[in-house]
Each structure stands twice: as C-alpha cells, then as structure tokens.
Amino acid sequence: MASVEELDQIDSTRFDVLKELGNIGAGNATTALSQMINAKVDMSIPRVELLEFKDLSDIVGGAETIVAGILLMLEGDIDGMMMFMLDRLSAHRLVSLLMGVEISEGREFSEMEISALKEIGNIIAGAYLSSLSTLTSLKIISSVPYLSIDMAGAILSVPAIEFGKVGDKALLIQSRFGEEGENAINGYFIMIPTVESYGKIMKSLGM
C-alpha cells in the first residue's frame, strides 16, 4: 500500500504514467462528448498534480466560481471519486445543444435539464472510466451520478474531505476540454483515486 509520504515523493516516471492514463481516459470521454453534441471538441494535455487543499479550487478559476459538478463514487479495485465539472455557461450550452431548445443563460436549471446534465456526466465519466479499466485490468464500479450546481470550493470540499482523512494533499488527474469559438463548452475531468488505489494502478501497470 502506497503511503502518503510516498505520494509526496512521486517520481517523474510515475507522474508521466498517470498523465498518460488521464490522457487516454479524457480522450475517450471527449470522443463521447463530441458524438453527443455532434461537434469537434478539443482536449488539453492533462495535468497531474499533488495539491494542497487550499489550492484545490484554483484549478477551476477560484473558490467562488459557479460550476456544475457531476460526481461519481468509485468502488471495486479502484476507490475514489470521479468528477466532471462544467462552468455554468457551458452547462447551459451543453443542455441546450442536447435538448434542442434555447436556454437563457441566467436562469435556474429545470428538473429536466438537471436530469439531462446528470446523464451527460454519467456517459462521459463512464467513457473515461471504461478506458481506464481496460488499460489497467482493474475493476471500477461507479455509483449513480450526483449533481451539484454551486461554488467550486464548496463542491470540491467533498473530495477534499475524503482526502483529508489520509493526508493534507489531493492527487488530481485533470484534463480540460473545450471547443473554440463563441459556443465553447469548457470543463474539467477530475479523477481522484484514493492513496491505496493509486498503488494498485501502478502495480497493475508493472510499475
């Protein structure tokens, strides 16, 4: 079992492996998203970071940025959480694209739209996780999707608390995706394995 101390001393080879995992996972998820909205979606090179809690929300533009966070709890060989985050504007755009209706960006989401967002998160996170599972031959069981539209800091407190039980930092595999232009959809995949799962991932890949 990898300890938190070991996580702090993660070497560059292991970092690269995690990055590559993030890359493949996000690649699959981006393809799923692209098919869903029938448009090209670009993806950034993933960042793998060991972050202190206080810096966690900076990755999505600050603690008070309003985002839609779709969370899946992971069980099986890999424990942890998978989060798919969209800024509020992008969440509105995505729902509007999928449901084929104009949605005014200022107003609250309806029941139907919330349900659609959850399903989008489910499909996209599922694509991410299935590629990860295939690659590592590890079983990953995900929960039903949970949605919260609120301040990024408040939403990220949920995974942060889980990490808080074992350490003072969180390991993040993060990829940003988005399209160019006016109707851009910007969001993040955040894969948050527990410390124990991180060890299993490495082992399954012969590291």
Added chain:
Amino acid sequence: MGQMIRVGMADLNICRSPDAITTLGLGSCVGAVIFDPAHGIAGLAHVMLPDSTAVRNNSNIAKFADTGLAELYRRMMAAGASRVGLKAKIAGGAQMFAFNSNNDMLRVGDRNVEAVKRKLAELGIPIIAQDTGKSFGRTIEFYPQTGELLIRAVGKSVYKI
C-alpha cells in the same frame, strides 16, 4: 476600512478590528468564528473533519473541529482576548450532493457541525448565531467591529447572522 484576512480550507487565523476575516466556498466544511466583542478580536477556523483522533494523518491541527478550535482559542487568548464574553457564530456543514445512502462518510457536513458545537460547548463558548446544513455552498465574512457574519450563497442575496 480594514483589511480582509483570508482563511483557506483546513486553515485558521485571527484578526483585529477594523480588519475582517473571510473564508470562501464552504461546502461540507464548517466555518467557525470565535470573537471577543470587548477587545475586537476574532478568529476563524475552516474545519474539514470532525475528529482528529479518528484518522491517522492528523498533523494539520487546523483541519479538525477538536484540535482546530482548541488552537483557535489558544491564539485568541495569546492575542489578548478575555475568556469571559467570548461568543461564537458558525456556518457551513452543507450536504453538497444528494446521496441516496445513509453512509456515514457522506454525512460529513452534519458530523462537522455536531463536532464544532461539542467543542465550543467544551470550551464554554456560546453559539449566538448559526446557518448550517442544507445543500448549498457559502462564503462568509466576519466583521469584529460589528459582530456581524455576512453570508453569500449562489442564487441568494447576501444575508447577515
């Protein structure tokens, strides 16, 4: 107009009037303010977890309700606050996701609130106002000058407790 002192997640600090103290985007964490109205001193802890004895890695004492509030109290005393007349205001401890399970781990917001209340009672500090639980995030600002705790939440106008 004083400065605004910012407290991060799993962090604590104190301030003196006319300065004010804030923490952003509280979710399931609890923001606990202890203040001494007579001396204009206030402390704020951004508590993440209820109990330092329940986890192995507990080197950051600001992270827990028990050790964090004890440290905040100590810092207040060191800064010249008087034991008598200390008051507390607390906010946060929300459940951000509507988990359909009774898993204890997922009710951490409630458990944080309970733990903060327990520790404040132990320190003999009365809670004179609170805005806890529910399912939304909060940014809080405390002004020792007026004793007001300002709360901002998404889709709500700013309110004071």
